[in-house]
Amino acid sequence: MYDIIIIGAGIAGMTAGIYASRAGKTVLILEGKMHGGQIINTSVIENWPGDYGVSGPDLMNKIYNQAIELGVKIEYEEVLEITRKPEYATTEDAADEIRQLWSIKTDDGDYSAKAVIIATGTEPRKLSKKQTEEAGERPISYCATCDGAFYKGKPVVVIGSGNTAKHEIKYLEGIASEVLHIHHDDPIPEQAEAIFVAIGRIPTTAVFKNLVDLDANGYIVAKEDCKTSTPGLFAAGDCRTKTIRQLITAAADGATAAEAAIDFLA
Amino acid sequence: MIELLDFYADWCGPCKMMTPVVSEFKKAHPEIKVRQINIDEEEELAEKFKVMNIPCVVVLKEGEEVAREVGVLPLRKLEKLCTI
Numbered sequence: 001m002y003d004i005i006i007i008g009a010g011i012a013g014m015t016a017g018i019y020a021s022r023a024g025k026t027v028l029i030l031e032g033k034m035h036g037g038q039i040i041n042t043s044v045i046e047n048w049p050g051d052y053g054v055s056g057p058d059l060m061n062k063i064y065n066q067a068i069e070l071g072v073k074i075e076y077e078e079v080l081e082i083t084r085k086p087e088y089a090t091t092e093d094a095a096d097e098i099r100q101l102w103s104i105k106t107d108d109g110d111y112s113a114k115a116v117i118i119a120t121g122t123e124p125r126k127l128s129k130k131q132t133e134e135a136g137e138r139p140i141s142y143c144a145t146c147d148g149a150f151y152k153g154k155p156v157v158v159i160g161s162g163n164t165a166k167h168e169i170k171y172l173e174g175i176a177s178e179v180l181h182i183h184h185d186d187p188i189p190e191q192a193e194a195i196f197v198a199i200g201r202i203p204t205t206a207v208f209k210n211l212v213d214l215d216a217n218g219y220i221v222a223k224e225d226c227k228t229s230t231p232g233l234f235a236a237g238d239c240r241t242k243t244i245r246q247l248i249t250a251a252a253d254g255a256t257a258a259e260a261a262i263d264f265l266a
Numbered sequence: 267m268i269e270l271l272d273f274y275a276d277w278c279g280p281c282k283m284m285t286p287v288v289s290e291f292k293k294a295h296p297e298i299k300v301r302q303i304n305i306d307e308e309e310e311l312a313e314k315f316k317v318m319n320i321p322c323v324v325v326l327k328e329g330e331e332v333a334r335e336v337g338v339l340p341l342r343k344l345e346k347l348c349t350i
Contacts, residue, residue, distance in 0.1 A: 031340070033337065033338065033340075034283055034337075034338040034339060034340050035340070036283055036338070040279060040280050040282075040283050040338065041279055041280060042279065043277075043279045055279060055282070056279055057279050057280065057282035057283045058282070060283070061282075061283070061286065076340040076342050076343055139318040139319065141318075141319060143280070143319075145277070145278070145279060146278050146279070146280055146281075146319065146320055146321075147319050147320065149277060149305075149306070150305075150318055194318075
């Protein structure tokens with residue numbers, strides 16, 4: 001059993017791990033994919049103080065090493081279900097009721113913790129079924145900086161109208177012969193040899209929908225104190241309702257959520 | 267014989283996350299032949315294996331493709347992919 005289990009190893013989860021571990025708590029981070037989070041797709045970061053121009057992968061590898069050095073444990077397993085162990089939930093005494101133990105089932109094991117920090121971030125919104133069918137055999141990419149260079153001198157299409165789409169178009173214009181641009185629901189042009197999707201992001205919170213309040217868009221409702229509607233469950237980083245989703249605000253959430261969890265365990 | 271092909275490029279950020287993983291993998295599994303393929307230098311190999319998204323790892327058994335995964339993988343998942 002762990003004092004605190006953190007779900008997600010992006011910057012919010014890793015920062016929470018560092019804080020909780022330094023406070024003497026036993027900490028496990030569960031990560032379904034790879035540590036690092038969304039920022040590993042960014043090649044140059046200019047707004048992270050103290051390390052001007054650092055790349056996302058370099059920054060996250062440093063933070064990973066720091067977390068491991070400080071005693072944080074990471075298991076690469078996807079969380080399938082999280083439940084409250086009933087024997088710890090008494091209805092008689094409200095004060096006792098919040099002292100629940102959480103049981104977490106993953107694709108490879110079972111874990112339990114006294115407090116849980118959800119730091120699952122967001123994921124790219126997937127192409128609609130209709131557009132996936134229109135795409136046919138053509139490659140679909142959610143990362144122009146990863147896959148753009150495969151289409152040197154070839155026509156491609158970018159789907160989306162937000163900042164990410166603009167960024168992807170600009171990047172691809174230096175590579176592709178032609179960068180077509182369509183909005184969310186438009187038909188996919190036939191001449192495009194690859195489809196780059198940038199139609200926004202959605203919070204990775206489906207697993208928690210019966211445990212904590214989510215807003216209409218699926219974000220976990222929590223204020224700056226990172227406390228969710230359920231005592232003992234905390235939300236940190238991009239998956240939380242907030243106005244500014246940046247690397248540094250995610251890191252700040254990690255610290256706040258860890259302190260809140262430590263306080264809860266006291 | 268099992269072979270692991272790791273397709274990457276210098277301009278690909280997420281690929282950099284794979285570098286320490288692949289080094290660790292090589293140390294832990296000397297029995298598996300690991301080839302790191304820079305897709306800009308070995309374009310024909312990337313084409314042969316129809317690699318269109320990177321990072322991408324392809325597992326070969328006796329020269330036949332038996333598994334493939336796109337995206338960054340932690341060590342344990344890479345090991346799992348190779349236990350065919």
